[in-house]
Amino acid sequence: MSDGSVLVGNIINGKAEGHGWIMSEPKYEGEFKNGLKHGSGRLFYADGMKTIAEFKNGNIHGHALTYVPSNNDILDQQYIDCVLVSIEKSNQDGSGSISKKNINGQFDGML
Structure with missing residues (x-):
């Protein structure tokens, strides 16, 4: 790819098309x-964090779930053109849930 990352997948007219993997950090499948990136995808980070998301024209767009293994948090997020508009944090064991919404670029409190 033009940024030096390694792509495993279909190339049509010099561009990735269909299902594939980017092997640089964060890894993408x-x-x-x-x-x-366009459609369903997953991002994998070196620290074990994983995001399952919808992508549109290279950006996260729509629903995303991020798993944070260091503290067992699950972040349920909504994006519009890569801008985070809402987030709900809960624990993988089902305990605790906090919701926040982005209003004019500001979140209503801290997570």
């Missing part, structure tokens, strides 16, 4: 369209 999912759908591509016209060389961009």
Whole structure:
């Protein structure tokens, strides 16, 4: 890829298309369209964190779930064109739940 990352998958007219993997950090496994992340995908981070998300034209767009193994948190997020608009934090054991919404670029409190 032009940024030096390694892509495993289909290349059509020099661009990623269909299902594939980006092997650089964060690692990505999912759908591509016209060389961009587009559709369902998963991001894998070196610290064990994992995000399952929908992508549109290379950006997270719509629903995303992030698993944080260091504290067992689950972050349930909503994005519009890569802008986080709401987030709910809960613990993987089902305890505790905190919701926040982005209002004019500001979240209503801390997580």
